[in-house]
Amino acid sequence: MKYALKQKWFSLGKNFPIVDEKGLEAYRVDGSALTVGNRLSFRDRKNTELAFINQKMVSGGPAFEIYHGDDLQAVVRKENFSLKHCKFSADTSAPDDLHAEGNLDGREYNFVREGRTVGRVSKSLFGSESFGVEVGRGEDELVLLASAFVIDLCCQAKAAG
DSSP: OEEEEETTOOOTTOEEEEEETTSOEEEEEEOGGGGTSSEEEEEOTTOOEEEEEEEEEETTEEEEEEEETTEEEEEEEEOSOOSSOOOEEEEESSSSOEEEEEETTTTEEEEEETTEEEEEEEGGGSOTTEEEEEEOTTSOHHHHHHHHHHHHHHHHHHHHO
């Protein structure tokens, strides 16, 4: 399944939609929680929280925990800080961890598990105002979407700073 995210999605106190390949709102990310803490909430069309991202500060930099309800599904961390490139991995509850490989700053990369591509982020999946996240069959779409949000948040903040 493919999903579109606006390239300039981040705005404190705002909700922003994630639309599917048919242009229908599949999820909504509630950014208002960022005004009181370090939390992003993923909600369905009925406003039910399905997942959330919680930022923690740990030695070595921030870690972003992705939860479904009370169940921790993944921890996304920035790897080996580089002035040229962002690099991330996600420790997941699945047997093998996810890694983001490619041009993360440019929103052109793959999610890889044990050398196999399980998702893709690309500006070419949708129009120029959006970038797409393609989720492979059998993968947890909320974990991949949330991971893409974390990567975009960190890489775009680095580019702006």
